[in-house]
Amino acid sequence: MSRTGSTAAPHETVERALELSRADGCVVIADEESSANLRWAGNSLTTNGVTRGRTLTVIATVDGAQGTASGVVSRSAVSADELEALVRAAEAAAREAGPAEDAQPLVAGAPASAGFTEPPAETSSEVFAKFAPALGEAFAEARAGGRELYGFAHHTVASTYLGSSTGLRLRHDQPTGTLELNAKSPDGTRSAWAGASTRDFTDVDPRTMDAGLARRLAWAERRVELPAGRYETLLPPSAVADLLIYQLWSAGARDAAEGRTVFSKPGGGTRIGEKLSPLPLTLRSDPAHPGLEAAPFVVARASGGDSSVFDNGLPLAPVDWVSEGTLNQLVSTRHSAGLAGTTPAPMADNLVLDGGGTRSLEEMVAGTERGLLLTCLWYIREVDPATLLLTGLTRDGVYLVEGGEVVGAVNNFRFNESPVDLLGRATEAGRTERTLPREWSDYFTRAATPALRVPDFNMSSVSQGV
Amino acid sequence: MPHELDESFVALPLRALADAGLARARALGAEHADVRIERVRSADLHLRDGRPAGASDTTDLGLAVRVVHGGAWGFAAGVDLTMDGAARVAAQAVAMAKLSAKVAAASGPSERSRVELAGEPVYPDRTWVSSYEVNPFDVPDADRTGLLAEFSGRLLAAEGVSHVDASLLAVQENKFYADTSGTTTTQQRVRVHPSLTAVCVDPASGEFDSMRTLAPPAGRGWEYLTGTGWDWDTELERIPGLLAEKMRAPSVESGRYDLVVDPSNLWLTIHESIGHATELDRALGYEAAYAGTSFATFDQLGSLTYGSPVMNVTGDRTTEHGLATVGYDDEGVAGQSWDLIRDGVLVGYQLDRRIARLTGFERSNGCAFADSPQHVPVQRMANVSLQPAPGGPSTEELISGVERGIYVVGDRSWSIDMQRYNFQFTGQRFYRIENGALAGQLKDVAYQATTTDFWGSMEAVGGPQTYVLGGAFNCGKAQPGQVAAVSHGCPSALFRDVSILNTTQEAGR
Numbered sequence: 001m002s003r004t005g006s007t008a009a010p011h012e013t014v015e016r017a018l019e020l021s022r023a024d025g026c027v028v029i030a031d032e033e034s035s036a037n038l039r040w041a042g043n044s045l046t047t048n049g050v051t052r053g054r055t056l057t058v059i060a061t062v063d064g065a066q067g068t069a070s071g072v073v074s075r076s077a078v079s080a081d082e083l084e085a086l087v088r089a090a091e092a093a094a095r096e097a098g099p100a101e102d103a104q105p106l107v108a109g110a111p112a113s114a115g116f117t118e119p120p121a122e123t124s125s126e127v128f129a130k131f132a133p134a135l136g137e138a139f140a141e142a143r144a145g146g147r148e149l150y151g152f153a154h155h156t157v158a159s160t161y162l163g164s165s166t167g168l169r170l171r172h173d174q175p176t177g178t179l180e181l182n183a184k185s186p187d188g189t190r191s192a193w194a195g196a197s198t199r200d201f202t203d204v205d206p207r208t209m210d211a212g213l214a215r216r217l218a219w220a221e222r223r224v225e226l227p228a229g230r231y232e233t234l235l236p237p238s239a240v241a242d243l244l245i246y247q248l249w250s251a252g253a254r255d256a257a258e259g260r261t262v263f264s265k266p267g268g269g270t271r272i273g274e275k276l277s278p279l280p281l282t283l284r285s286d287p288a289h290p291g292l293e294a295a296p297f298v299v300a301r302a303s304g305g306d307s308s309v310f311d312n313g314l315p316l317a318p319v320d321w322v323s324e325g326t327l328n329q330l331v332s333t334r335h336s337a338g339l340a341g342t343t344p345a346p347m348a349d350n351l352v353l354d355g356g357g358t359r360s361l362e363e364m365v366a367g368t369e370r371g372l373l374l375t376c377l378w379y380i381r382e383v384d385p386a387t388l389l390l391t392g393l394t395r396d397g398v399y400l401v402e403g404g405e406v407v408g409a410v411n412n413f414r415f416n417e418s419p420v421d422l423l424g425r426a427t428e429a430g431r432t433e434r435t436l437p438r439e440w441s442d443y444f445t446r447a448a449t450p451a452l453r454v455p456d457f458n459m460s461s462v463s464q465g466v
Numbered sequence: 467m468p469h470e471l472d473e474s475f476v477a478l479p480l481r482a483l484a485d486a487g488l489a490r491a492r493a494l495g496a497e498h499a500d501v502r503i504e505r506v507r508s509a510d511l512h513l514r515d516g517r518p519a520g521a522s523d524t525t526d527l528g529l530a531v532r533v534v535h536g537g538a539w540g541f542a543a544g545v546d547l548t549m550d551g552a553a554r555v556a557a558q559a560v561a562m563a564k565l566s567a568k569v570a571a572a573s574g575p576s577e578r579s580r581v582e583l584a585g586e587p588v589y590p591d592r593t594w595v596s597s598y599e600v601n602p603f604d605v606p607d608a609d610r611t612g613l614l615a616e617f618s619g620r621l622l623a624a625e626g627v628s629h630v631d632a633s634l635l636a637v638q639e640n641k642f643y644a645d646t647s648g649t650t651t652t653q654q655r656v657r658v659h660p661s662l663t664a665v666c667v668d669p670a671s672g673e674f675d676s677m678r679t680l681a682p683p684a685g686r687g688w689e690y691l692t693g694t695g696w697d698w699d700t701e702l703e704r705i706p707g708l709l710a711e712k713m714r715a716p717s718v719e720s721g722r723y724d725l726v727v728d729p730s731n732l733w734l735t736i737h738e739s740i741g742h743a744t745e746l747d748r749a750l751g752y753e754a755a756y757a758g759t760s761f762a763t764f765d766q767l768g769s770l771t772y773g774s775p776v777m778n779v780t781g782d783r784t785t786e787h788g789l790a791t792v793g794y795d796d797e798g799v800a801g802q803s804w805d806l807i808r809d810g811v812l813v814g815y816q817l818d819r820r821i822a823r824l825t826g827f828e829r830s831n832g833c834a835f836a837d838s839p840q841h842v843p844v845q846r847m848a849n850v851s852l853q854p855a856p857g858g859p860s861t862e863e864l865i866s867g868v869e870r871g872i873y874v875v876g877d878r879s880w881s882i883d884m885q886r887y888n889f890q891f892t893g894q895r896f897y898r899i900e901n902g903a904l905a906g907q908l909k910d911v912a913y914q915a916t917t918t919d920f921w922g923s924m925e926a927v928g929g930p931q932t933y934v935l936g937g938a939f940n941c942g943k944a945q946p947g948q949v950a951a952v953s954h955g956c957p958s959a960l961f962r963d964v965s966i967l968n969t970t971q972e973a974g975r
Contacts, residue, residue, distance in 0.1 A: 049541035136572025150755035266672025303520035465883030
């Protein structure tokens, strides 16, 4: 196999692939991604890396008597002389596939993105130019203070170019950064965590984060053993985000209409319009949300439960999934919305919960007579789709609050809870804050939620884990 | 029938690219360097009620260079498969190692910070291909879709089946590895994961439930779907009736029960409570901020009572059709087999070359793996398997020894804490055991335990006739996150006095 090694600009590759297409319809997605990461354990860097990736996805659609079929083929590192073979492979896949049940007319009419012909945005190790020395200082401070730091800093920049035979020429640049810092006592009996999402690492400081963790480790110097049971619990924003992200992933309109999710209505239909919470909670996705900006159009590299390659380029409007406590919308493609009798509502890459609250987590602690303050949740998995019962663990700090103050650290717990039920039982929502979902941050980093007060959170059993 | 390496992969200028990368790393002062050129092709096919609902065919190709420079790791990866591109990636890896050294200088000395690697014999020009008959990528798309549609149709035709979800994942992985010691390996692995789930919806009551096939993912080819290694006809025939029975089954009464756990469920408990817990990088804290640590700490090697005396667990990279089976790992270490737990006592760990050297082992046991050319090799799980008892009992004989208990079949939900103590699992099917015999299905069951209590309560393991090689395509670890496939063999086993929850009660219903 020969390789020319020549690499065209992404928009040129998109145009050339569209020119080569002989299918009835064609969508081409060029993804250019760069990343840099640092990882550390025990106050020392462990692994690190910089990467550069380039992937081209060709979606061919072929009309037939029974309907329209689609074929999707993706390849990385495609050279100029391999481009035609890739386009033909997608066309062959479409011809071999049966009619796609999600077939819809390809999206048309969206204005071209500014910068479609510009080079991709990139990151490099330079993104850590100021952060890395500060991290080294944090290691030194932690060592002097009797703490061990563990964690991960990751920055990616992805430029996506989307073109179609219907005239779409769209581009989106997505910077994504995460910082996770975990502090432990040298004997491993105390552990605290903090995380942040960032677009460029200019707004995160590991020393400040470490200072906060030092305070939490000090809280844990008094240890209180509590049994399993139901406790008044303050769920911090990270935990709330993790639970509601899973709820969003489980909120497909079609599955609900077919009677197989927590959002199905007995007797048929969905629970849209049903009051889920007595609090005025609004759960929404908005690609333009300040600080959480995400792709403003659908990018679907494969069809799946709640996505369709036929929807590529579809503009993403703000969607209230829950509005003032009432279920308002379920996730859907154009196809599944038609089946479910709802309006199309594809999922954007962010999530915001707002209940109008103004109290910070610290103020909510001050207003707590006796309860548990969590740090984050871990290993969340679905137990029962009918109730959306989830199980998981508390992690890196459960604190006992008495008389408005943290009085010690408590053992970890396994919980069994449904986020849908929690929305109905929460008695207070605090101030919405940008947060990093600990459990799902590999997939979902753009979230803002308040802390929630739940009077009877189900701690099913004690976990010895620290 | 042994296969040849994929010609389109070996036609790439693998050795020249590796030489360019290694030469640049050496010239920049690297003490060690390795180059991986990797191509991973993944097909993902989904049907919904017998109709195509999504398909993709993705190939990830790239080049990665890892160096030890100044006693620090450096890693870089790219997609420019030219000599200049390989040299540039090598230089970026060295630059990352220098950045690490700067951070180390700012933070002060640390015994952990200097990277050294355990030795390994040199393997020049080695090749290895996994065991399979028909490469799934040689099968036309229409045939793949057609078979899944036909399987779906059988289920949909049965009374009580409202919906069927079907999927097929297939992967062909090619790796070329070369390092500054002189090892060069070229490998090819194939794996498949077919799955069908039948759903029953009672529109009147709003109740619904599902049942998934038990066929595990396997290091096999298309033949796995056509009668080799799994009896699809029998399983598809049984599912509708079993699902109907499950819909009518009584809800379990929470409490403590004896359990007979089928291999189709127990593999996952092994994965979570033994497989991850015996990764030495975890036990040493290298995953502390993410995947977690391990209760099985290094100071307890040789003394920790992990379970009952009938518990014998091995790690291996050699099992035929194993999802973690390789000829050589991503550090050029040859595949091996070793004991992790012998007679209930912790006697071994999974290692890579750095961790082996750090902890005084002479040699790695070959557990370094990267899931793509974009990722650095990390210590990843071998096939970790519970050994059967030679001449041991059948599953029915294990059940016959239970007065009041539950027989657990198939995996479903799983969760375990960050030190691998507290876990909770559900399953596909649960049968009440009364006076040594099955007495119908139960529903809403979850079992919850602490690792050493659970394995300590294992009274008996089944014989080789009960042994099944289960596994997963999607074991997650490391940051940036990586996904690896791994197999776990086990027999049926009997556990005494395990806590059972009722999941509807847990949900407050």
